[in-house]
Amino acid sequence: MSSNEKKVLILGLGNLLMGDDGVGIHIVNELRRINFPDFVDIIDGGTAGLGLLEMLSDYQRVIIIDAIRDKQGSFSGMRLFSPDDLNEESEGAVYSMHDMELGSCLVLMKRLEMNTPPISILGVSAKNISPTMELSAECKRFIPEAVRFIKKMITDHTQT
């Protein structure tokens, strides 16, 4: 497999001004300190909305990092799920803060028969969603683990 065929996007989503909602951006900022292979792009997607559609179709593999909200104020930590789980998860324990935008993009891509790469979503539990640029202590402690997890995903991808 050539590097081009492996083109991977690590995409952080969220709003840096809304506390833990921006945890995905904090994590991609940490990931930028790491020397990943050239075929890995790390993008701070912010609150890109439908702009995601343009971004995702250019890649062969996408890892999205986003805040998730737990049911009834519990705090579950970090979990990996696929877009197929997104709607199901919305009914249950967790859902992405930006699920509508991401979900709509994915549905549109599928219906329009656009190139839709395999997507994994790394959700990090949000404790405090309010106007602040600081992460809660609970959320912040997951950053090193998320970084290790993403590094391993990239290593595994490189070896496939």
Added chain:
Amino acid sequence: MTHDIHLHHITRIEGHGNLVLNIREGTIEELRLEIVESPRFFEVMLKGRRFDEAPHITSRICGICAISHTTASIKACEAAMDIAPSEETVLLRKILINAEVLQSHILHVYLLALPDFFGVGSIIPMVDTNPDIVRRALRLKRAANEVCRVLVGRHVHPIGMDIGGFKRLPTQKDLDEVRGLLESTAPDMDETIRFFEGIKMPEFNRATRYISLRSKDEYALYDGRLYKKGIPPIEPARYKELITEEVIEYSTAKHARSGDESIMVGALARVNNNYEYLCDEAKEAARRLGLEPPSTNPFMNNIAQVVESIHCIHDSLKLLDLLSSRSLRGEKSQIKVKAGNGVGAVEAPRGTLYHEYDIDEKGVIQGVNCIIPTAQNLLNIEEDIRSMVPTIIELPKNEIEQRLEMLVRAYDPCISCSTHFLEVKFVE
């Protein structure tokens, strides 16, 4: 006739809110456009930070209007410190504002407003029934976003824009790429006009006060003086003489008014105030689409957005000609930190956006005021609903609900600027 209606969760607007409407014997007893989530305290967030952090922080307020917030913030800082941007900087900023207006309007008229006219709940079913329309919308939006990417790195959070100039000036090759992107929109924009000729907006008229920037030289989006018909235009620094904000008990976002009157800002207000400055192609589109200024039909805001989209493309091509006729020098204005107060006003896609900063002698922000377009329109939306309900009260409830949602959507409200969620309710 009695309706206690909570119109719950208006969809297809940028955010969530509640519209509470109680009607007894044909009379509105209660009408509230509620914003239920705590406001984003961006103003507080900026206090105590260095002035040059403000454009980057405020670019995060809204994913749709990132360039407008960044530009308003930059202009406020420049006004406070008497920094004059170069001509090429201003030309580039105007192209960026045009691109943002284009992408936002295309998103709204095609993907958010159009499903109403097809009787479907969202754009998704239209992918199967009208794939050409959806693909056209996405092509146009992508072209506008690409213009921003080429010039400042990306549309969401434009990292290349800076106080006094640009972090990296585009090359001639970049400008040629931007020209190609804009020229590529021609067939799709022609088809857009043809398509919207066949879309009939609901009939409803209520005259209100239209406020926008106004310039002697051009269709004002980047710069100008504040204009409301009947009074001489005033400098943006005096905006508080024209606009007052008040906290409404039932809403955590501030509502704005001008004197005792509700106001409308945005595409229709701009076309009404500045029609003579639209390019010929946009005027022709307005004629074909039945937009005759002054229009007092808020639903025509959708059409005004189509007209402005045409203008933004043609105006950008003219701006590119101007840029290409001079060599890009990359001159960045000198920044000498000093204490001062500055107001930056710009026409965001949804209307006039104000940032005002008080900066101390060390360059630290001590005071902030930010008025977003949607906050200026909220009171006017309520007044429109109050005026429209008696004209549709005999309709079945679901039709009343749909018409009211369409009315709110016509304003293209972006509640996410002022709050995280907005929902709309009909109470029963």
